[in-house]
Amino acid sequence: MTKAKPSAALGARLSLQAHSRDNVATLLDAQLECATIASGLAIDRGIPFGHKVALCRIAKGSEVIKYGVVIGRATSAIRQGEHVHVHNIA
Amino acid sequence: MYMSTISHDVPIGSGWRRSDGRVGLRNHVIAFSTVALTDRITSLAAARVKGVLPICPAFQRGLRGADAALQANMIKAVIAHPNVGAALIVTHDRAAAETLEADCLELGKPIIVLSLIAQAGMQSAQDAMVAHLQALKAEIAESPKTALHFSDLTVALECGGSDATSALAANPAIGRFVDRLIAAGGTAIVSETAEFLGGEAVIRAQSQSEAIAQDILGYLCIEEQMMRSDGTNYRGVNPTAENIEAGLSTLTEKTMGAFCKIGSNRFAGALPFGERPPVAGLHFMHTPFFSPTSLTGMVLGGAQISLFAMGVYNPSGMPLAPTVKICGNPKTLSNWPDGIDLDVSEIITGGSDYDDAANTILKLIGEIAGGKDTRAEEWREGQIIIPISQLPL
Incomplete structure (x- = not known):
């Protein structure tokens, strides 16, 4: 099932999708100026270590899934590649 | 549905079979x-x-x-x-x-x-x-050993000194191993009731029946009433400001960081402190969160070995059962190499994944059953602490 292997491709941020159902991934490095993750997905710059990024668009009110479970819901529409945290989920 | 995969119940090492049918990893x-x-x-x-x-x-x-x-x-x-x-x-x-x-x-x-x-x-x-x-x-001294199968194992699942790496490396790696253990007819126990607050929806979704979910939720209710009677509002203060700065957005996300030790399994029962699981599968045990106390409960409930996820170093253990210290934090690994059994930091740096880690845990349990000492055993670490609730006479 889940392939949790993160790839350390050059010039891309290290990130980990904990479960195949997840719509967020956790960033695992401090390359804040870098704007892509290893899968090629473009992400916002400046997302800190340990914080989450949206792997797809998440509509307002929709489930935010990490570890394969619902950890919260979007309190505003979240773009693909956007920082996901207390400002847009609860 | 779990019984159909019993065919994976292969020998994974050797141990001492006791008269009650259980198998010891130590004699x-x-x-x-x-x-x-x-x-x-x-x-x-x-x-x-x-x-x-x-x-x-x-x-x-x-x-x-x-x-x-x-x-x-x-x-x-x-x-x-x-x-x-x-x-x-x-x-x-x-x-x-x-x-x-x-x-x-x-x-x-x-x-x-x-x-x-x-x-x-x-x-x-x-x-x-x-x-x-x-x-x-x-x-x-000459007691003969017999084959140890997955289905002979009861594994205590523990975490301590938790940090961002435990939630992404050690705990999910343990979860992946537990998926295999349970599929092969083995037993696992997870405890520390306070750490389950915020995981109610997951408990409902990952219990074999509504009655089992209600048993577990009943223990959570007891725990929260105890906190309230001390004037503590756990939900109100979690995730803490420190957790939020570290990237945790909700209590459920924080809870899942520890909860993911259970993998994708469903709870087969809820146990009071130190009680033996009546059937195989994943069990919840109602214990305090202090790791020597929760380990005491799970080991006295029959666990022959424990898997202990660490972020920052935590020296505890339970002397009767080998404690496997699993860590994914590079700094902890570099500072405490003689206190840690398994390095899973490559999950974070990209060199390995959860399946690799689960394989390594399995291999290590076989070696430990074969006589290899865990670090906690080498240092004679560990305590037996039982939760006393009233002043003695």
Whole structure:
């Protein structure tokens, strides 16, 4: 099932999708100026270590899934590649 | 649905099969002091016989109600534990010794009960204990081992010193191993009730029945009432400002960081402290969050080994069962190399994944069953602590 292997491709941020159902991934490095993750997905710059990024668009009110479970819901529409945290989920 | 995968119940090592059918990963001779009065003399005697494991948990007299029953049951659970091959049981008075002797009649392992008051003199009493320990050690030295299967294993799942790496490396790696263990007919216990607050929806979704979910949620309710009576509002202060700065957005996300140790399995039952799971599968146990206490509950509930996820270093363990310290934090790994059994930091840096880690855990358990000491065993780490709820008489 889940392939949790993160790839350390050059010039891309290290990130980990904990479960195949997840719509967020956790960033695992401090390359804040870098704007892509290893899968090629473009992400916002400046997302800190340990914080989450949206792997797809998440509509307002929709489930935010990490570890394969619902950890919260979007309190505003979240773009693909956007920082996901207390400002847009609860 | 879980029974269909029993075919994966392959031998993973060897152990000692006890008369109750359980298999020990260790064949300890224990010097067990059942009351604090005899702790010192018992530990002095144990230190004189190589390989003897002293168990001196400062047990009290004057416990009341449920506390008294719990302590009495936990004494029996120590002696009956599958990792115990033989036991010298020390108590103070003759009446207590008679009760203990009666309790041990059907355990089918070499046991000697000694009443301190029936001895004469500190040195002579200690010498008598040493002689008994040497005899017990000789008696079980040649005990044959049998194959150890997945289905023989009860594994305690623990975490301590948790940080961002535990939630992404050590805990999910344990979860992946537990997926295999449960699929092959094995048993796992996860505890620390306070850490489950915020995971209610997951408990409902990952229980085999509504009744089991309600049993677990009932324990959460007891825990939260206890917090409230102390004026603590756990949900109101979690995730903490520090958690939020570290990237955790919701209480459920924080809870899942520890909860992911259970993998994708469903709970087969909810247990009170130190109780043995009646069926195979994943079990919840109601324990305090302090790791030596929660490990005591799970090991006395029959776990022969524990998997302990760490972020920052945590030295605890439970002396009766090997504790496998698993860490994904590069700084902790570099500072505490002699205290950690398994490095899973490559999950974070990209060199490996959860399946690799699960394979390594399996291999390590086989080696430990084969006699390899865990770091906690090397350092003789660990305590037995039972949760006492009322002032003794």
